[in-house]
Amino acid sequence: MSSVPISAFLALALILFCIGLYGALTKRNTVIVLISIELMLNAVNINLVTFSKYGVAPAITGQVFALFVITVAAAEAAVGLAILIALYRNRKTVNIDEMDQLQG
Amino acid sequence: MLTGEFIAFMALALVAIIGGVLLINLTKVIHMVVALVFTFVSIAGIFVILSAEFIAAVQILIYSGAITIIMLFGIMLTRHDDTSEPITGKWRKLFLLLGVLGFGVAVYIGIYNLDIPQAANTLHVDNTEQIGISLYSHFIIPFELTSVLLLVALIGAIVLAKKDEDDEKEAEKE
Amino acid sequence: MENAWLIPLFPLLSFLVLLLFGRKLKIASAYVGIILVLVSFVYSVIVLFERFTAPTHKAEAVWLSIGELQLTAGFEVNQLNALMLVLVSLVSLLVHIYSKGYMDGDERFPVFYAYLGLFTFSMLGLVMSPNLLQTYIFWELVGVGSFLLIGFYFYKESAKQAAKKAFIMTRIGDVGLFIGMILLFWQTGSFEYDEIFAAVGQGEVSEKWITLTAILIFIGAIGKSGQFPLHTWLPDAMEGPTPVSALIHAATMVAAGVYLVAATFPLFAASETALMTVAVIGAITAIFAASIGLVQTDIKRVLAFSTVSQLGYMMLALGSAGYVAGVFHLMTHAFFKALLFLAAGSVIHAVVTQDIEKMGGLWKKLRFTGPLFLIGTLAISGVPLFSGFFSKDEILMAAWAHGNYGLFWLAVIAAFFTAFYMFRLFFMVFSGESRSKMDNVHESPGVMIGPMIVLGVLAVVAGYVNTPWFGAFLGDWLTEGNPALGHGHVEGPAWIMFVATAVSLLGILLAWLMYSKKSLERDWLSSRAPISYNILVNKYFIDEFYKLSFVYAAKAISLFLKFIEIFLVEGIMKAIGGITQAFANTGSKLQNGQVQTYGTVAFVGLAVLLVIFALTGGYLQ
Numbered sequence: 001m002s003s004v005p006i007s008a009f010l011a012l013a014l015i016l017f018c019i020g021l022y023g024a025l026t027k028r029n030t031v032i033v034l035i036s037i038e039l040m041l042n043a044v045n046i047n048l049v050t051f052s053k054y055g056v057a058p059a060i061t062g063q064v065f066a067l068f069v070i071t072v073a074a075a076e077a078a079v080g081l082a083i084l085i086a087l088y089r090n091r092k093t094v095n096i097d098e099m100d101q102l103q104g
Numbered sequence: 105m106l107t108g109e110f111i112a113f114m115a116l117a118l119v120a121i122i123g124g125v126l127l128i129n130l131t132k133v134i135h136m137v138v139a140l141v142f143t144f145v146s147i148a149g150i151f152v153i154l155s156a157e158f159i160a161a162v163q164i165l166i167y168s169g170a171i172t173i174i175m176l177f178g179i180m181l182t183r184h185d186d187t188s189e190p191i192t193g194k195w196r197k198l199f200l201l202l203g204v205l206g207f208g209v210a211v212y213i214g215i216y217n218l219d220i221p222q223a224a225n226t227l228h229v230d231n232t233e234q235i236g237i238s239l240y241s242h243f244i245i246p247f248e249l250t251s252v253l254l255l256v257a258l259i260g261a262i263v264l265a266k267k268d269e270d271d272e273k274e275a276e277k278e
Numbered sequence: 279m280e281n282a283w284l285i286p287l288f289p290l291l292s293f294l295v296l297l298l299f300g301r302k303l304k305i306a307s308a309y310v311g312i313i314l315v316l317v318s319f320v321y322s323v324i325v326l327f328e329r330f331t332a333p334t335h336k337a338e339a340v341w342l343s344i345g346e347l348q349l350t351a352g353f354e355v356n357q358l359n360a361l362m363l364v365l366v367s368l369v370s371l372l373v374h375i376y377s378k379g380y381m382d383g384d385e386r387f388p389v390f391y392a393y394l395g396l397f398t399f400s401m402l403g404l405v406m407s408p409n410l411l412q413t414y415i416f417w418e419l420v421g422v423g424s425f426l427l428i429g430f431y432f433y434k435e436s437a438k439q440a441a442k443k444a445f446i447m448t449r450i451g452d453v454g455l456f457i458g459m460i461l462l463f464w465q466t467g468s469f470e471y472d473e474i475f476a477a478v479g480q481g482e483v484s485e486k487w488i489t490l491t492a493i494l495i496f497i498g499a500i501g502k503s504g505q506f507p508l509h510t511w512l513p514d515a516m517e518g519p520t521p522v523s524a525l526i527h528a529a530t531m532v533a534a535g536v537y538l539v540a541a542t543f544p545l546f547a548a549s550e551t552a553l554m555t556v557a558v559i560g561a562i563t564a565i566f567a568a569s570i571g572l573v574q575t576d577i578k579r580v581l582a583f584s585t586v587s588q589l590g591y592m593m594l595a596l597g598s599a600g601y602v603a604g605v606f607h608l609m610t611h612a613f614f615k616a617l618l619f620l621a622a623g624s625v626i627h628a629v630v631t632q633d634i635e636k637m638g639g640l641w642k643k644l645r646f647t648g649p650l651f652l653i654g655t656l657a658i659s660g661v662p663l664f665s666g667f668f669s670k671d672e673i674l675m676a677a678w679a680h681g682n683y684g685l686f687w688l689a690v691i692a693a694f695f696t697a698f699y700m701f702r703l704f705f706m707v708f709s710g711e712s713r714s715k716m717d718n719v720h721e722s723p724g725v726m727i728g729p730m731i732v733l734g735v736l737a738v739v740a741g742y743v744n745t746p747w748f749g750a751f752l753g754d755w756l757t758e759g760n761p762a763l764g765h766g767h768v769e770g771p772a773w774i775m776f777v778a779t780a781v782s783l784l785g786i787l788l789a790w791l792m793y794s795k796k797s798l799e800r801d802w803l804s805s806r807a808p809i810s811y812n813i814l815v816n817k818y819f820i821d822e823f824y825k826l827s828f829v830y831a832a833k834a835i836s837l838f839l840k841f842i843e844i845f846l847v848e849g850i851m852k853a854i855g856g857i858t859q860a861f862a863n864t865g866s867k868l869q870n871g872q873v874q875t876y877g878t879v880a881f882v883g884l885a886v887l888l889v890i891f892a893l894t895g896g897y898l899q
Contacts, residue, residue, distance in 0.1 A: 003107040004153070010215040012117045012150070016143070018208045019124035025200050025874045025881065029133055031178050035140055038171055039124060042147050045163075049154045058225035060234045063156050064243055067235070070159075070166050071250050075257035077171050081178045082261035089267075094182045097872055196878055203882035210885070210892035 009050040017043035030087075030094045034080045041073045113153055120146035133179050137172060144168045155228035158235050280335065282325050283353045285363060286402035288314040289370070293395035300388025307388035308378045311395055315374050318402065319367040322360075329360040330755070336408055336472075349469065354408035357756045358540055358605060362405035365609060369529040369616050370398040372729035376620055377521040379726035380627060390430060394525070397423030401530045405537060409469040410459045413538070417455065417502070420534060421448050424526050428518040437517040447511035451501015455538075458494025461487065462545075475544040485549060492545050492552035495538065496559075503535025503589045506563040510824065512586055516578040520623030523578060527585055528619050529612035536592045536608050543601050557597025557677070561685040561692075563590030568695035572702070576632045577622050580703050584658065585615055587692060591673050594689060600676025602744070602753035607669035609752075610740050614657035614666055617733035621651040624722040624730065625707060634706045641708040643719045646727045648708050650734045655704045657737045659697035660782040665741030667779070672744065674774050690781055697785025705793035 016039060023036030045066045052062025088094055123143030130136045144167040151160035227234070239247050292314040296307045303310060329335075338352030355363075374394060381390050400419035407413040429441030463469055465487050466477040477483055499505070504512035504527075512532065516523055526532070539546060539556060546552045567586035574580045588611050595604035624647040625640065626632055641648045657664040660671070670693060677686040721727070744752035868879060 003110045004113045006220060007215050007218050008113065008117075009150070009154070010218065011212065012120065014208055014211055014215070015121055016124055016147075018204050019121075019128060021207075021881065022200065022204050023124075023128050025877050026128075026197055031133060031175055031182070032127070032136055034178075035127070035137065035175055038167065039127070039140065039143065042144065042163075042167065045159070046147060046150060046154075049151055049156045049159060052156065053154050053225060053227055054220060054222060056220055056223075058223050058227065060227060060238050061242075063159050063227070063231075063235055064238050066156070066159050067162060067239075068246065068250060070162055071254065074166055074171060075254055077174055078261045079257050079264070081174055082264035084178055085181060085265045088182045092183070096874060099871075099873070196875060199882060200878045203878070203885040206889045207881070207885040210888040213892045 006050060006054040009046060009054070013043045013046040013050070016040075016046070028095045028097055030084050030096050030099075031081075033096055034077060034084070037080075038073060038077060041069055045069055109153060113150070116146045116149040116153070119143070120150070134176075137175050137179065141168050141172055144172070155225075156231065157228075158232040280337065282321075282335070282355050282363075282406065283337070285318050285321050285325070285367070286399045286406065288318040288321075289395040289398035289402065291395075293392050293399060296388050296392035296395060300392055303388055305387065307391045308374070311391040312371070312374045312378070314395070315367065315371045315398060318398070319364070319371045322363040322367045325355055326360045326364045329355055329357065338408060347467075349411060350409065351412055352408050353406040354471075355406070357758065358537070359405050361605070361609065361756075362537055363402060365533075365612050366398070366401045366405060366530050369525060369612055370394070370401070372616065372620070372732060373521045373525040376524070376623070376726050376729040377519075379723045380521050380623055381519060382723075386430070390427075390519070393423060393426045393430065394522075397427060397526065397531075401534070404534060408471060410462065410471070410474070410542075411469040413541070414452075414455065414459055417498070417534065417538075418452065420502075420531050421445060421452070424448075424515070424531050427522040427526060428515045430519055430522065431517065434517065436514075440511070440514040440517040444511040444515045447508050448501040451498045451508055451535075454494045454496075454501070455498025458491045458498065461494065462491045465491070471541065474542075478545055478548050488545060489549040489551045492542070492549050493555055495542055495545070496552065496556055499535030499538045499593075500559065501535070502538070503532050503593070504586045505535070505559050505590060505593060506566055509563065509567065509586045513579050513582040516576070516582050520578065520619060520626060523581070524616045524619030524623065527582060528615035532585060532589055533592075533608050533612060536589060536596070536604060539593065539596050540601060540605055540608075543596065546596070547599065553597050553599060555597070557594050557680075557682055557685055560590045560593025560595070560597050561677075561682075561688045563587065564594060564692040565688045565695070566590075568692045568699065571699040572695060574699075575635050577625065577634050577637075577703065577707065578619075578632055580634070580699060581615070581618055581622055584618075584696065584700065587696060588615065588658070591670065591689065591692070594682075594685060595673040595676050598673075598676040598680035598682050598685070600673060600680070602756055603669065603672035603676040605756060606672055606744050606752055610657070610665040610669040610737070613733055613740050614654045614664075614737040617650060617730060617737050618654035618658065620726070620730045620733065621647050621654060624726055625651070627722050627726070628719050634703060637707045639709065639711045640719070644708075644721055646721060646730070650727075650730045651708070652704060653734045653737055655700045659700050659786060660693055660778055661697075661786070662779055663738075665737055665739070667782075668741035668744060671775055671778055674778055678771070678774060690777060693778060694781040694785045697782040698789050701786045701789035702793050705789060709793070 020036045020039035020043060024033050024040065027033050027036065048062045048066045048069065050062075052058065052060065052066075055062070084094065087099060091098065093099075120143045123139045123141075123146065126139035127136050127143070130139060145164065148160040148163040148168070151157075151163055289311075292311045295310055296303065300307050334354065334356040336352065336354040338350040340348050341351040342349040374391070377390065377394065381387055384390065397420065400416050400423050404413060404416035404420055407416060425441050425445045428444050429437055431437040432441070459469070462474055465483045466474050468474060468477070478488060501508045512527060515527055518526070546556060564587045567583045567590060571580050571583035571587060574583060588607070592604045592607050592611070595601075595607060625637070625644065628644060628647070629637060629640070631637070653664070657666040660667045674686060674689055674693075677689055868875060
């Protein structure tokens, strides 16, 4: 029915997730860190939609979940950016490695 | 084997991965965001292949449109001429690279010959209608909660981002 | 008699009151102590007289109930206990009164009386205990009281050492007592004296076990009574105040060992080996300590060795099945030795030295102390008509009657030594001219003389309760209704009495010739046999031997263990500490506030787990 195996979609999602993860944990610019997190969420979405079609029990639920994820991701991006702006106002930097108040 | 679907998948996947790699490797923030737009659009194409036309449309609207624009605003509102040396060393990057590779390999071992028998489905028929029915029947409560979440996020973002006038007034007084 | 348990509580009350209010009472604390002990003494006398007619009274209450086993606590008034109650409370009372004068002006006067109260309480409790467990508890309390009193002048290094030594040496014996007690309990299932004796009497315990437990209990007695080879603490204990020496090291605590053997006498009587051990140790101690006493120059030390020697006599008597003789001598010795110590204290009080080489010619200056000291000396030497004569005679008779001929002759020689060194002491202190400048020599106050007079009278007359001439009243009473204790009076050849008298008089004569008339050279022994003289002066080098063997061995082991401690244990500890610190340093570097570092660590941890999962196909399969 389909000439593309399910593992190909999953592998693509895996690669994108790894790239996003690497970016999220290495990039110094907070904006890029946020974008990387969006990329990871997108990779998850691919998985959801893939299983929605090729899973053991195909159903529309996977796509609905992907929609929810997108919604949450959008909200997260907005709040994350707001936090970034607030931090920038206080510390005059967007470099994540200078935000070390957690050190206590 | 070389069906149109396969060729389309390979092309889209290639673009998506290249966009991701560019995100890692480019130096200018604007370029990174632009590289990511390619990735997002490719993923939308993948969604189409997976008979999720509505998700694909939403993907383009939200990610390629809204989120990218928000990020660009974020970039423009902040300063990006920073040339200071990173505080953490290269060891962490290497460590992390090994970890990510290990993670990728481990997961890949789990999925590379995953063989789930395909069942017939009708996802591609009236996709949007199916999602709509599902959302407004089965997922009505999460859906409504999502609206609450968005409202909270909206208010939260405004509160966080607006200038704290009281503080500034006090600062001026002092 | 039903309320005899109150007797030990009065001194305890004295102890508690003085502990709490001693600082305010000051000199009045002496009256508190004296009055409370007087109550005890009067009550003890009443109990003793009641006991003459009434049977043994025993009362017990369940103290602990463990399954089937019931531990009891209570008191028992039998003949021996009644006698000991009077003896202890009397001597304690007299020492309380005497101390009023002797300890006058001491800063810690109330503390001294508090300690005396504690000690008297423990000793009275000890002699009323109806079972071994209770005995053991009071036994240890007595040890504590003695420790506190010997170390009363704790600012003196020697007193501190002596107190420590006394405590440790007696503890060695206590371990024996404890093991013996546990073994007896294991064999008979009871701590009660009555039940143990009944079990032994009915042959429920094998001969082997009786011998073993009896000897272990005797080891406890060796420690407390200063018998060879655990005697070394007793002479050193003379560092305590002199009234303490009179109380603890003459009449009461050291007699506790003899009392213990007497109280468990049916156990010893059931084993010939145990009796023989007691007799041999007693005889050895008697002659051994007496020979050391010949050459000592410290007035209190001479008396201390004489005490050790006399305790050996008592043990010899008990070991020769002479229960009556042992207890009789315990009683008379308590009187005349307490008298001697108090008199010695009076002398020391007067001349402020303990070295008899510096004394002399005190007879005229101390009009009361001198004659009283002489009475004590005559009594201990066994001169006829004094109390020591009768009790010593009884012991010699018992030894002969039991067939211990070798030990009998040892005892006779010891009696000769005793007479000699006691009169040597007497002549050196009281006769001739003073050998050093003595200013301000004055007789002691009445509070000190009074108790001595009481003891002096008793030292003379106490012997007449049990004589071959007027009847063995004490012996008959003590053994009444208890055949296991032997006969009230031992028949022996009449010549023994003459031999005993002869050696005593011979000893006195020799001492008189050497130290008073000076017709014999004083350094007769030291010039002719310097080696043996040296051995005696150094107390047979027992202390040095202990030092070389046990102390150095213990120190060597400690040193070895110390090195193990330093290098092995501390090394391991440092390694553990270092590793922990290294981890902590690394960990604290990770806690740098960098979100990405945290994320990296968390994620890499997950990745490692996943890789393990992928490689093994599951967790730890």
